[in-house]
Amino acid sequence: MSLELCYETEETLDLPYEEIAEKVIAACLAAEHCPFAAEVSLSFVDDAAIRSLNREFRNIDRETDVLSFPMLEFEAPGVFPEIGEEDKNPDTGEVPLGDIVINVGRVKSQAAEYGHSETRELAFLLAHSMLHLMGYDHMEEAERLCMESRQRDILDGLGYRR
Template sequence: MTLNLTEECSCDFEFDCHEVAFRVMNAVLDKEKCPYEATVDLTLTDDNAIHEINLQQRGIDRATDVLSFPMTQFPVAGEFDFLEEEMDSFDPDSGELMLGDIVISVDHVKVQSEEYGHSLLREFAFLVAHSMYHLIGYDHMTEAEAAVMEEKQKNILNDLHINRD
């Protein structure tokens, strides 16, 4: 897997953001049995920048914790079989499946870790897992979808022993 990490703001966490994101992303892809090597672009930014992206891309005039921009639309969440016919989903140079972009607000990671009473590591890892599931077609628009996604996120963090404090 290739993780392209861009830090647009200071990430003064006590852990290596690249290493944690890479572990979480690989765990999601392994759990979902993704048969391809994949690439994801992750940008760490602040509330001002994510607010602007949220406004431009989604028409929502506020900052948010995380945004996901999938490169491929999955007809069925987590099922990769259809990709054999989707050559546009693969990087022509590396052959890797281009999953998309994730943007995380470092400001929100800090605030939400305090609000939810858990570590920065747990909040960051949760947001990465959450976005990875979006990139492979999962959503939480209905209660049923939300329940599936929440269970998957919880299982990934448990598998990685990144639990609430």
């Protein structure tokens, strides 16, 4: 697994971003039995940047906490598609799984709102987004319950409990 990190905001968290991201992403890939080496791009942005992306890609003109941009099509959550050489990054041999964009300000405010650490909030947003990259969604009640259960299992397994 490889992780490409990009910081597009001056606002920061006093956290080991890369260590947390690598730990959560690897746990998600393992929990879902990802059959290939994957690449994930992770960007940290501010309210204005995520609002712009949300407006452009989802037609929703407001800030959000995290956005996920999957690169693969899934028939069902966690059921990975067949991968050919053409699907792999020719430089790394890994499969680009997708992009995650996290709003740093929301990590802070939501951690305070939910009464847990910024580390736990960042881990939650990463797990949530990784599941989106692997075909999960929460538009229907059954999908939401399944996705929440997977998130909880992954985070609990890493010691990130509420």
